[in-house]
Amino acid sequence: MPDFPTLAKLADDLESGRTTSRKLVEACLARIADPAGEGQRTFIHVDKDAALATADAMDGLRKVKAAPSRYAGIPISIKDLFDIRGQVTRAGSRALDDSAPADQDAATVARLRKAGFVVIGRTNMTEFAYSGIGINPHYGTPKGAWNRAEGHVPGGSSSGAAVSVLDGMAHGALGTDTGGSCRIPAAFNGIVGYKPTQRRVPLDGSVPLSFSLDSIGPLARSVSCCAILDAVLANEPIVPLKPRAVKGMRLAVPTTIALDDLDADVASTFERALKSLADHGAVIERIEMAEFHDIGPMNAKGGFAASESYAWHRYLIAAKGDIYDPRVSVRIMRGEAQSAADYIDLLNERRSLIARVNARVAPYDALMLPTTANTPPKISDLADDKAFTRENLRALRNCTLINMIDGCAISLPAHREGDVPVGLMLAGAGGSDRRIFELAAGMEAVIRV
Numbered sequence: 504m505p506d507f508p509t510l511a512k513l514a515d516d517l518e519s520g521r522t523t524s525r526k527l528v529e530a531c532l533a534r535i536a537d538p539a540g541e542g543q544r545t546f547i548h549v550d551k552d553a554a555l556a557t558a559d560a561m562d563g564l565r566k567v568k569a570a571p572s573r574y575a576g577i578p579i580s581i582k583d584l585f586d587i588r589g590q591v592t593r594a595g596s597r598a599l600d601d602s603a604p605a606d607q608d609a610a611t612v613a614r615l616r617k618a619g620f621v622v623i624g625r626t627n628m629t630e631f632a633y634s635g636i637g638i639n640p641h642y643g644t645p646k647g648a649w650n651r652a653e654g655h656v657p658g659g660s661s662s663g664a665a666v667s668v669l670d671g672m673a674h675g676a677l678g679t680d681t682g683g684s685c686r687i688p689a690a691f692n693g694i695v696g697y698k699p700t701q702r703r704v705p706l707d708g709s710v711p712l713s714f715s716l717d718s719i720g721p722l723a724r725s726v727s728c729c730a731i732l733d734a735v736l737a738n739e740p741i742v743p744l745k746p747r748a749v750k751g752m753r754l755a756v757p758t759t760i761a762l763d764d765l766d767a768d769v770a771s772t773f774e775r776a777l778k779s780l781a782d783h784g785a786v787i788e789r790i791e792m793a794e795f796h797d798i799g800p801m802n803a804k805g806g807f808a809a810s811e812s813y814a815w816h817r818y819l820i821a822a823k824g825d826i827y828d829p830r831v832s833v834r835i836m837r838g839e840a841q842s843a844a845d846y847i848d849l850l851n852e853r854r855s856l857i858a859r860v861n862a863r864v865a866p867y868d869a870l871m872l873p874t875t876a877n878t879p880p881k882i883s884d885l886a887d888d889k890a891f892t893r894e895n896l897r898a899l900r901n902c903t904l905i906n907m908i909d910g911c912a913i914s915l916p917a918h919r920e921g922d923v924p925v926g927l928m929l930a931g932a933g934g935s936d937r938r939i940f941e942l943a944a945g946m947e948a949v950i951r952v
């Protein structure tokens with residue numbers, strides 16, 4: 504697989520004149536259009552003319568030293584969940600085909616454009632962002648990084664986002680994460696995915712799955728790429744990341760739930776990364792997190808995603824439920840059976856959970872756990888609903904723990920070049936975004952041994 508550049512490298516090349524935005528956009532468009540590649544299944548819509556026009560505009564601004572940022576002119580992809588002015592937002596579904604085109608950009612799309620990023624197109628996703636696997640019966644399923652001849656899932660729900668970055672069809676991607684949807688596809692494709700603290704980035708102009716949990720984050724090729732995009736999304740200045748020294752990092756590995764039922768490759772890669780961190784002087788403690796046992800029962804009736812998505816979908820699903828992916832509609836409909844009292848219980852139980860977990864993790868710099876319990880399954884092995892449900896839960900389980908505790912988390916590739924992709928997740932309490940980035944930047948090179 505070719506090694507595509509980081510945002511920092513692209514910014515240097517733009518600044519020195521070694522490349523132009525037009526060249527970058529043309530190269531991405533050519534990779535998307537390559538009939539031998541995954542472009543067809545990765546994008547739901549390619550914004551060719553607008554991307555080229557913006558590229559020329561950014562090249563013109565850079566010539567007169569008026570580029571809006573160092574990253575101006577770099578092509579990125581946008582998950583189909585976000586409004587882009589003048590386009591229909593389909594959320595990976597067919598049920599919204601008749602909707603009016605958006606009259607303005609989503610808040611996050613507007614922020615990316617303001618920094619000069621070029622929107623190359625809308626990426627495929629699991630319908631309405633449900634599932635961590637990445638299968639879409641309407642628009643096809645892009646093959647993930649692993650064993651393309653066999654065809655393994657890309658992870659979801661931001662499936663096209665990850666593959667667009669993996670295959671150089673974009674140099675960064677906008678995704679969302681409600682239960683793992685930035686981190687799982689990042690882990691399955693050997694790239695980096697970030698789930699910010701939920702309240703950090705505004706949701707305006709995106710189709711909700713669960714407004715309590717929906718978090719908007721980037722997928723990209725390095726920790727610093729994600730930090731740059733996250734700063735733009737949070738409307739903060741882009742300041743250089745200071746990697747923390749591994750020596751002296753205090754890391755807690757939760758032994759409750761997070762290490763259960765791991766695929767052998769996940770377990771061995773995770774242990775190898777821990778050993779390398781310890782060899783470099785990190786202090787790693789395995790701790791019980793009894794609080795995690797509360798989360799399964801809390802979500803037994805479908806959790807926030809079911810009640811909140813049912814509230815949004817109930818009229819649409821009554822009219823067009825027959826064209827939803829049944830694996831998605833069945834989960835939305837679980838919200839119908841939740842009472843207001845059930846939902847209020849959930850809010851209160853979560854509040855208590857967050858307080859108790861925050862107290863437990865306070866002595867540590869971060870939690871570390873495998874991003875997913877599984878490696879990417881073969882697409883053809885998931886034709887059976889039972890197999891799909893099992894692998895979906897194994898993909899989502901660890902990530903969802905962090906959404907439930909209102910935390911922030913990054914998934915870093917931890918496998919050796921040529922091996923099946925495995926992600927390592929570094930997570931912290933809500934609001935510790937900057938620390939998580941600094942720790943991740945410090946350990947990025949050390950965990951891949």
Ligand SMILES: NC(=O)CC[C@H](N)C(=O)O
Pocket residue numbers: 632633634635659660679680681682683684685712808899
């Ligand atoms: N969008 C996501 O992050 C996926 C989360 C959601 N809980 C699901 O089950 O499918």
